[in-house]
Amino acid sequence: MTFTVIRVQLLKLWNSKPQLLLTFFVPVLFFSIFALIFGKGLKGSAPGSLKIAIVDEDQTDLSRAVIADLAQDEALVVRTIGGAKIGSEASSDDKEAEQTVPLEQAEEWIRSAGIVVAVQIPAGFEAAEDDAPEGRVRLLADLSDQIAPRLVAAEVQRSVGRHRVEAVIARARAAAILRRLLARSPRDDQPVRDDANGDASNTPQSGPPNESESAGSPPQSPFDGPVFPPWYVVPGQSTGGDANDLTTALGSVVSPEAEQAGAVSQVGEAQVDTIDFFGGSKQNPIVAMYAAGIAVMFLLFSANNAGEALLIEQETGTLERMLTSRLGLNRMMLGKWLWMLLLGTTQTTVMFLWAQAVFQVDLWGHLEGFAVMTLATSAASASFALFLATLCRTRSQLQAVSVVLILSMSALGGSMVPRYVMSDELQSVGLATFNAWALDGFNKVFWRDLPISSLGPQVGVLAGVTLILGLTARLLARRWEQD
Amino acid sequence: MTFALRVSGASKSYGSRAVLRDVSLDLPQGQLLTLLGPNGAGKTTLIRSICGRVRLDQGEIELLGRKLSPSGDRSPLGFVPQDFAIYPDLTARQNLEVFGRFHGVTRRRLRYEVDEALAWSLLIDRADDLAGDFSGGMKRRLNIACGVLHHPAVVLLDEPTVGVDPQSRERIFEMLDELRARGTAIILTTHQLDEVERRCDQIVVIDSGRIVAAGTLDQLIDATVGRDQELVVTLDRHPLRVPAHFALEADGITLTRRLSQGVRDLSLAIAEVQLLGCRVEQLSVKTPTLQAVFLKLTGKELRE
Incomplete structure (x- = not known):
């Protein structure tokens, strides 16, 4: 008799096609829809899915490099005034220049839902102190999309960090080369103070370089000044420490041990402020x-x-x-x-x-x-x-x-x-x-x-x-x- | 003579299946006409075509002397469907108000008409109860009241007494009598043949979409089974022979005989039965009925 009860229910289900549809088809359909939404279809994982604009008020090598990185990111589409969507093919300086738009234009695009994020690199960004206002990238974001600003912020931080590290290395190498040249100069009787290659005979000094000179007389060459930009913080030190302790600093930056310890990512990491474009006053x-x-x-x-x-x-x-x-x-x-x-x-x-x-x-x-x-x-x-x-x-x-x-x-x-x-x-x-x-x-x-x-x-x-x-x-x- | 309703040559087919074949009927004002027929005979189709819900292939319908177009104004009609076509989640009063408005009763008259209808259908005490909580008989009465609130000249009722107890059925037929007394012409389909015999002015028998007989009860009886009474004798066992003028029914123990000469035939018939040597279990004399007419005209086989 129990079997008969089951049979009755089975027959009722079989005879009701709509019920059959609801029981077996609808769950599969909804699984598929949500699998599409949260699976491969998730925004940010698809090429060209985030539309941004860039406001470059700095116009420096660093800002241009960051713009180039953003333009080459497959997930991003940089909107330009001409309407062209510049993607990974944009690499020339001209195209980089086109990619920047005035702040007012970027704001208008956000307001009209043309973009979700505007990256504003303020004037003086490259040269700014770490905690100076102009040293912080601003993301004007439509926070109705809560994912896009985070993705763009991460990309900006990664790009700025990488280029700053490259700048440190380049400056350090240049300084080392020039100092070596100066050291070989007949009229230069100063000892070589540092060497990027870490020559053991040239023991790195701690403290400001050439203290005796700096205390009493002006530097004799432009390379006697600080090697690192003001935003640079020596990894592992709460303050700048002796930023001009070149070997120490460079060693911390480029050595595999330092990289493994995450030092590279700390070097020059950009401070990014995400600004709620619409909701600030709400x-x-x-x-x-x-x-x-x-x-x-x-x-x-x-x-x-x-x-x-x-x-x-x-x-x-x-x-x-x-x-x-x-x-x-x-x-x-x-x-x-x-x-x-x-x-x-x-x-x-x-x-x-x-x-x-x-x-x-x-x-x-x-x-x-x-x-x-x-x-x-x-x-x-x-x-x-x-x-x-x-x-x-x-x-x-x-x-x-x-x-x-x-x-x-x-x-x-x-x-x-x-x-x-x-x-x-x-x-x-x-x-x-x-x-x-x-x-x-x-x-x-x-x-x-x-x-x-x-x-x-x-x-x-x-x-x-x-x-x-x-x-x-x-x-x-x-x-x-x-x- | 102006009829309240005239149907002339009405025909309707769905594909190759004819559901109405040249149906004609006349209904004077204040008369009750009953449509009889087996299930699927075409009664409901005829009523729906009068209501404008079925477009006829041929034929025409006149309402109060005015020819009706398929989508013409049918406000002098009242329709009471077989189903409980009321809102169960509204009260009886609210149902009446709603259908009164649908039928064009003015707001000014509505309250009066609703109270009248509630009293008429004996629902005044339950006026503010939900219709869904009513018994079958109460729902039937409300169903009828909703269809006649606007005082139509012709009311069409499709099996208004299905599934109700004898008391409710009696009250429903009393309501129909009251309507008729007001001059309302009524077309009714029902299987309550005893009520039809008692109350109907005209009977129309439909079978397979065709009118097979029409007239008063007496006319139908005369035309079909005749006025002779019938002797019915049930014996205790199968008789060895069947007497002259008797017929043996299918059960093998019931004999029937027409009594064309009245009492004289009766005494002769009883004497013949006694000669059979069987014990008589039951004996009755039947007068011709509408059921006999109906079975005679439409046969005894099921039509479902």
Whole structure:
């Protein structure tokens, strides 16, 4: 008898194809979507997935070298004024020069979502002291993407560190060579003070070089000054120590032991300040984006429930009764659509009111944009729900189809996982969902503080979805008009 | 004469399957017409075509003397479907208000009409309870009330007494009587033949989409099984022979005989039965019924 119970359940499952779909197909589908998002499709791992701009106010060899490194990084696309995306092929000085843009331009691009990060290398960066303000690279970042700034910061630090070490080595070698030359000069009676090759006969000195001279008379050659730039800190010392103790310093830099101990990475490591371009003056700004994401997803579920009511009315004969009254199909569908619009608008408003009350999302400050986006999104959701309700013949069909579609749209459209973590390909796929457009619109309103006029593309797409799905639903509903 | 409803030559096919074949009927005001027929005979299709829910291939429908187009105004019609076409999560009052508005009852009159309908359907005490919590009989009454709240000239009821107890059924037919008394013309499909015999003005029997008989009960009886009474005798065992004028039923122990001469035939018949030497278990005299007419016209085999 127990076996019979199992058999009954098995037969019920087999006879209900929608249930079968939900049980076996949907989990596989969602596994695949999230595998794509978090697997090979993760942003930053794909070539050309991060768009940045560079503001080079230093215009030195170091800054140009850093720019070249960033341009050659496959994960980055450096945006230029000419519109060209300079990638790994950019290596000439000219191209490097083109890659820098004015700060105002970079800010404008961030505001319009053209880039996610602007790298600002301040004037005097190369020559700056370690703790001087101009010695710090600034990343103006759109922190709605929380991954990109970290990736760019790491790349900047790595590049600056490498070039500074190279500069140290180059200067040290040059100084050593010149000092050797000076030492061989007939009129130079000074002993050779240091040697980059670490000649044992020339024991390195501790303390400032040539103390006797420096105490009483000016240096006799330009190479008698400090060998290392002011930002250089001798590894293992809390202060600069004797930075001009060339052998000691160079040994620490280039010896395998030092490299193994991580000394190289410490040498000249850039201080990078990440500046929240949009959220600096806001309270809890990220929450607005998550509120929008969740709101859009539940908007779809609510609208779908309302659409399901249509099928319930069909199954119970209530729809037939309504259609024999004066109501008619057009008014009935318009009424359903308006109800879904009202429900969606109210639901989203309640969510944002809660977000304002509890999480300090600035709803009142963005009321117009919020109203436009909420209406546009709710309208699209309503048409979508009507479309599904008229497409499906039974409630079980609707349940299966809507679960698959709504969860897929929410996953790809950014309601579940922010789209910025997705690869460009997945982000493009996401644009086929109206979740993505809706979230982009809310993002513009709450995150970028853009005016309503900037919502044209989002509102246009949502209005198009509303119209197309609404008209399609009306066509599909003809089956209810007359047999 | 202006009929409340006229159907002329109505035909409808789905592919090669004809569901209505040249169906015609006339319904004067204040009359109750019953559509009888086996399951799948075309009764519901005919009602749905009158409601405008089925587009006829041929034929026409006139409502109060006005020819109806397939999508024309049918506001003088009231429709009560077989299902509980009400909102279970609304109260009885709210259901009536909703369907009243759908049928164009003005807001000013709505409250009055709703109260009237609640009283008429004996639901006034449960007016503010959810319809989903009602018994089957209460749901049926509410279902009917929702269809007639706007005082239609013609009401179409598709099996309004399915699944209700005798008390509720009685009340539902009383409600229909009251409607008829107001001058409302009613078309009803039902399998409650005893109620049809008692209350209907006209009976139309449909089989396979075609009208096979139409008229009053007496007319149908005269035309089919006749007015003769029938003697039915159940014996204790299979008889050795079947007397003249008797017929042996399929069970082998029941004999039937038409009594065309009334009491005189009855006494002769009883005498013949006694000669068989069997004990009589049961004896009855039956008058012609609608069921006999129905079975005569449509046969006894199942049609499902």
